[in-house]
Amino acid sequence: MNRAGEIAAKAERDDIRSRWLLSMPALATIFFAAAGPLVIVLLCSVLEPGPYGGVVWKFSPEAWISVFMERDIFDDTLSVADAHVVIFWRSVKLALLATVGALVLGFPTAYFIATRSERARDVWLFLITIPFWTNLLIRTLAVLQVIRNEGVINTLLIKLGIIEAPIQILFTDTAITLGMVYVYLPFMVLPIYASLEKLDFRLVEAAYDLYASRVQVLRRIIFPLVKPGVIAGSILVFIPAISAYVTPSVLGGGKNMMVANLIELQFGQGRNVPLGSALSISVMAIVAAALLVYVRNTGGSEARHG
Amino acid sequence: MGPSVPERPDRNAIDVRGVGKVFGTGDSAVAALDRVSVSIRENEFFTLLGPSGCGKTTLLRLIAGFDYPSEGEILLYGEDIAPLPPFKRPVNTVFQSYALFPHMTVGGNIGFGLEMLGKPKAEIAARVDQMLKLVRMEALKRRRISEISGGQQQRVALARALAPQPKVLLLDEPLSALDFKLRKEMQIELKRLQHETGITFIFVTHDQEEALTMSDRIAVMSSGRILQVGTPRDIYDRPAERFVADFIGETNFLAADMVGSSNGQARVRLASGAELGAALPDGLAPNGRVTVVVRPEHARLVKQGGAISGTLENVVYFGTDTHYYVRPDSGGDTFIVRQQNTRDGATFTAGERIGIAISDDAAQVLRD
Numbered sequence: 153m154n155r156a157g158e159i160a161a162k163a164e165r166d167d168i169r170s171r172w173l174l175s176m177p178a179l180a181t182i183f184f185a186a187a188g189p190l191v192i193v194l195l196c197s198v199l200e201p202g203p204y205g206g207v208v209w210k211f212s213p214e215a216w217i218s219v220f221m222e223r224d225i226f227d228d229t230l231s232v233a234d235a236h237v238v239i240f241w242r243s244v245k246l247a248l249l250a251t252v253g254a255l256v257l258g259f260p261t262a263y264f265i266a267t268r269s270e271r272a273r274d275v276w277l278f279l280i281t282i283p284f285w286t287n288l289l290i291r292t293l294a295v296l297q298v299i300r301n302e303g304v305i306n307t308l309l310i311k312l313g314i315i316e317a318p319i320q321i322l323f324t325d326t327a328i329t330l331g332m333v334y335v336y337l338p339f340m341v342l343p344i345y346a347s348l349e350k351l352d353f354r355l356v357e358a359a360y361d362l363y364a365s366r367v368q369v370l371r372r373i374i375f376p377l378v379k380p381g382v383i384a385g386s387i388l389v390f391i392p393a394i395s396a397y398v399t400p401s402v403l404g405g406g407k408n409m410m411v412a413n414l415i416e417l418q419f420g421q422g423r424n425v426p427l428g429s430a431l432s433i434s435v436m437a438i439v440a441a442a443l444l445v446y447v448r449n450t451g452g453s454e455a456r457h458g
Numbered sequence: 459m460g461p462s463v464p465e466r467p468d469r470n471a472i473d474v475r476g477v478g479k480v481f482g483t484g485d486s487a488v489a490a491l492d493r494v495s496v497s498i499r500e501n502e503f504f505t506l507l508g509p510s511g512c513g514k515t516t517l518l519r520l521i522a523g524f525d526y527p528s529e530g531e532i533l534l535y536g537e538d539i540a541p542l543p544p545f546k547r548p549v550n551t552v553f554q555s556y557a558l559f560p561h562m563t564v565g566g567n568i569g570f571g572l573e574m575l576g577k578p579k580a581e582i583a584a585r586v587d588q589m590l591k592l593v594r595m596e597a598l599k600r601r602r603i604s605e606i607s608g609g610q611q612q613r614v615a616l617a618r619a620l621a622p623q624p625k626v627l628l629l630d631e632p633l634s635a636l637d638f639k640l641r642k643e644m645q646i647e648l649k650r651l652q653h654e655t656g657i658t659f660i661f662v663t664h665d666q667e668e669a670l671t672m673s674d675r676i677a678v679m680s681s682g683r684i685l686q687v688g689t690p691r692d693i694y695d696r697p698a699e700r701f702v703a704d705f706i707g708e709t710n711f712l713a714a715d716m717v718g719s720s721n722g723q724a725r726v727r728l729a730s731g732a733e734l735g736a737a738l739p740d741g742l743a744p745n746g747r748v749t750v751v752v753r754p755e756h757a758r759l760v761k762q763g764g765a766i767s768g769t770l771e772n773v774v775y776f777g778t779d780t781h782y783y784v785r786p787d788s789g790g791d792t793f794i795v796r797q798q799n800t801r802d803g804a805t806f807t808a809g810e811r812i813g814i815a816i817s818d819d820a821a822q823v824l825r826d
Contacts, residue, residue, distance in 0.1 A: 357524055358557035360544040362571035363622065372570075376561045 197429035215426030247394035250332035258340030266348035323405035340385035347381025477530030508679035550619035571622035698739040729788040732765040735818030754796035756820035764813025
């Protein structure tokens with residue numbers, strides 16, 4: 153090999169080495185903060201629970217069986233774990249409802265902001281982010297104050313003579329959904345706003361010019377073009393909503409558990425770390441599957457005509 | 459779809475009557491249009507010409523319905539359309555930016571207007587094919603907008619606006635994004651399309667050459683007003699105002715004194731003492747000092763005599779013609795004469811004493 157070749161080969165080796173070194177922080181973060189803990193959780197899910205919490209180093213599929221099945225304490229027969237299924241179903245249902253609710257409220261909000269003047273937009277965006285300054289628990293307690301029987305809504309409705317007795321909102325699924333919509337709304341507004349801000353409003357004019365009514369413009373032009381923002385917003389709301397812990401425990405009053413509360417129970421009072429781990433991974437699997445289906449069905453299906 | 463014969467040739471497609479547009483309120487109010495009135499005939503290629511900020515695009519947007527006039531009315535075949543939203547006006551626009559829908563194919567874009575009008579699928583498909591053929595883009599029907607060139611996008615924008623067969627087609631500087639060669643091609647293409655479809659075109663541009671070569675009639679605009687409406691020839695040969703004369707082509711402005719006038723024809727005396735016949739704008743009967751314009755190619759250099767005598771300062775050869783810059787003995791601005799180069803024509807050299815001959819129908823008095 154001639155000298156020039158050697159230099160080139162050395163430069164390439166140096167290049168590869170520096171690339172590895174430069175990506176070390178990212179790789180370390182991924183390993184210690186994401187992949188590592190996940191492996192531990194996965195491992196715990198196939199071990200036996202310790203008598204006073206923790207795990208015993210002995211393989212057991214029991215945790216995975218009891219995610220969806222229940223073992224009769226007398227005759228060891230397996231039946232479907234109704235409680236778990238109900239909780240899983242409620243989590244998926246409420247997370248979906250919260251996502252839809254946030255979309256219904258968030259899209260017009262984002263549209264409103266995106267169509268303001270440049271200066272006004274900054275003010276509105278600032279207002280949208282203000283709730284982030286407050287602790288989640290405090291915001292949830294604030295929602296509780298609004299919807300409880302002696303709260304703002306019921307008092308107002310009674311004063312106005314619309315209802316006689318307070319409506320029970322607190323400690324219902326409705327309360328949890330309302331709370332989640334409120335808490336996660338900014339996650340819907342911001343990505344949709346980002347998409348709308350990039351939208352060329354001359355396209356909207358062009359559509360009006362070509363006889364599209366306001367509804368048609370929304371459906372055929374604006375919505376398809378801001379879909380990436382809608383998808384991002386829906387994902388950002390759905391994921392924290394399905395694994396919400398604070399909101400359902402405060403507003404659901406411990407009666408209407410969601411899956412995060414169930415998992416917490418296993419690690420806490422239940423002293424069943426393997427079951428908690430198996431449940432956690434099940435939730436992850438559900439979320440991953442849901443995202444896959446969602447993105448498949450919305451991503452590549454842009455309108456084709458002609 | 460051949461050239462359609464209008465039932466009444468002089469019917470007006472668009473009547474703009476005393477239309478004003480003010481943007482903003484209070485102290486920050488800006489008048490973009492100042493009580494503009496103009497009539498556009500059916501099947502006409504009508505051009506709104508003026509520098510940026512003159513109000514031409516504002517007027518176009520009012521006709522399209524994207525903005526509403528602060529005062530006045532806009533009639534489409536005699537019906538006031540000023541209060542109608544754009545999707546209720548049988549008028550389509552070709553946008554400067556094309557504004558093609560990026561999430562649809564070429565065919566999808568062209569068919570969009572018809573689809574919104576609720577036409578049957580078969581009719582839309584047939585019409586889309588017809589339009590693609592009209593703009594010679596048959597092969598690209600299923601392409602995405604991002605996959606075609608700027609010139610092709612321009613054609614799609616045209617086809618999309620023409621597909622619903624609008625009564626009037628509005629074109630907002632549609633050629634400004636194209637390079638020189640493509641622009642020339644599209645100018646011819648636009649004239650052909652207008653002829654073949656028989657649709658009234660209202661074309662907005664700041665390019666005087668584009669306006670002169672394409673239009674049946676031109677309205678020259680400045681500061682929210684229409685200064686002059688006429689055929690390209692009228693506008694070029696008989697500019698009524700200094701702005702029009704200055705904006706379109708090169709011009710010589712001469713100070714002169716009125717001597718007399720009759721039948722729209724004036725006699726004026728130039729600073730050199732020579733008397734000259736000059737056309738008067740309609741309804742103008744001035745006295746005293748006036749300004750007269752003479753186009754450089756309407757004057758002639760002579761060895762002796764002529765209306766103005768002077769010294770030839772500079773000679774610039776342009777191939778087909780030569781520009782001569784003459785300093786008049788009587789003072790004033792340098793006078794430009796443009797003369798076609800012929801094989802046996804007289805030649806003049808810089809520094810020579812020279813005369814400028816101006817025929818009686820070459821000069822025009824300005825409404826200053």
